[in-house]
Amino acid sequence: MPRRIILLLLLLLLLVSGCGPQQLGVLYDEGLIEVVDIHLHTGEWETTPERGKETLVEFFPFPIGLQAEQAVDGILSRAGLLGELDRAGIRRGVVLAVYAPKVFGIASNELVIELLREDAASGDSRLFGMASLRFDRWGAGWQAQLSELDRALDEPNMVGIKLAPPHQHFRMDDPRLNALAELSASHQAPIYVHTGPSPFPGTRNEIPYIDPAYIETLLASHPDTRFVLGHMGYDFLAENLGFLATCIALAQAYPNVYLEPSALGARARESGRDNMKAVLLAARDGGVLDRVIYGSDGPQRPGFLDAYLEDTVAVMEELEFSAAEATAVLSGTFEEIYLN
Ligand SMILES: [Zn+2]
Numbered sequence: 586m587p588r589r590i591i592l593l594l595l596l597l598l599l600l601v602s603g604c605g606p607q608q609l610g611v612l613y614d615e616g617l618i619e620v621v622d623i624h625l626h627t628g629e630w631e632t633t634p635e636r637g638k639e640t641l642v643e644f645f646p647f648p649i650g651l652q653a654e655q656a657v658d659g660i661l662s663r664a665g666l667l668g669e670l671d672r673a674g675i676r677r678g679v680v681l682a683v684y685a686p687k688v689f690g691i692a693s694n695e696l697v698i699e700l701l702r703e704d705a706a707s708g709d710s711r712l713f714g715m716a717s718l719r720f721d722r723w724g725a726g727w728q729a730q731l732s733e734l735d736r737a738l739d740e741p742n743m744v745g746i747k748l749a750p751p752h753q754h755f756r757m758d759d760p761r762l763n764a765l766a767e768l769s770a771s772h773q774a775p776i777y778v779h780t781g782p783s784p785f786p787g788t789r790n791e792i793p794y795i796d797p798a799y800i801e802t803l804l805a806s807h808p809d810t811r812f813v814l815g816h817m818g819y820d821f822l823a824e825n826l827g828f829l830a831t832c833i834a835l836a837q838a839y840p841n842v843y844l845e846p847s848a849l850g851a852r853a854r855e856s857g858r859d860n861m862k863a864v865l866l867a868a869r870d871g872g873v874l875d876r877v878i879y880g881s882d883g884p885q886r887p888g889f890l891d892a893y894l895e896d897t898v899a900v901m902e903e904l905e906f907s908a909a910e911a912t913a914v915l916s917g918t919f920e921e922i923y924l925n
Pocket residue numbers: 624626882
């Protein structure tokens with residue numbers, strides 16, 4: 586075959602295949618912005634308690650709900666997560682370990698580490714992790730929990746610590762958190778804290794478990810530890826902005842405080858888009874937009890990551906965020922505090 590024809594065929598092939606490796610990112614203001622989702626879950630059907638299984642079945646639309654078991658093991662596996670990230674155009678995701686045996690069950694540090702190693706072995710690391718520990722092993726087992734967390738944080742790509750006071754049943758002013766703040770600083774692994782009330786059965790929704798004002802002493806006394814206030818104080822019970830004002834005030838007062846707007850903007854909530862608009866506007870007006878780090882709380886159900894990102898970007902456009910502001914939220918601030 587003449588060389589010219591071969592070149593032409595190659596060119597056609599390139600055009601058809603979308604020019605080599607998939608371009609990941611979102612188009613914003615005529616440029617492509619890379620995206621990181623810092624709030625993803627993994628897990629196994631077997632270790633999910635009955636109550637959690639019932640919730641998961643409801644998450645999946647008919648007829649997927651009929652095969653919830655396969656759907657969970659599918660969407661929450663590495664291939665499933667990467668598939669959902671690809672669909673959304675998201676380059677990297679952070680997968681959280683969960684130790685909430687009385688609420689959601691357990692997604693152990695080991696499970697997350699296995700996922701990260703599998704991902705790294707592929708030669709293209711797209712998944713990072715946050716480790717956690719068992720607050721129900723308070724007492725004799727606590728020191729062992731701390732050493733195990735310390736070890737988990739030595740793992741390459743394990744970049745943070747995830748805590749959920751209402752789901753793990755500890756107060757935000759619990760003195761045990763001091764040891765965690767020190768561990769966090771020594772590993773440069775920010776602490777992600779769930780803030781605001783939660784609707785799941787088995788949750789502790791008393792004020793000291795959900796109001797970020799209760800974590801202020803800890804933030805103030807550990808300036809070298811970075812804290813990410815998850816859900817920006819959103820009240821998932823009453824479906825309102827909850828402790829948003831407190832979260833903004835803490836970010837204004839302390840340079841080691843960051844904010845994350847996951848779940849509150851979901852399409853499943855009637856006010857999802859208004860919520861996202863309200864929290865991003867509050868952050869910008871409060872001068873702390875560069876502290877906001879994007880997360881969705883997925884994958885939940887097929888297409889959720891894609892929808893959450895699409896809606897978030899639409900809100901940013903509506904608020905006329907500059908490309909630099911959008912980049913900071915979607916990946917810049919994450920890179921700065923988790924990867925440096
Ligand atoms: Zn979550």
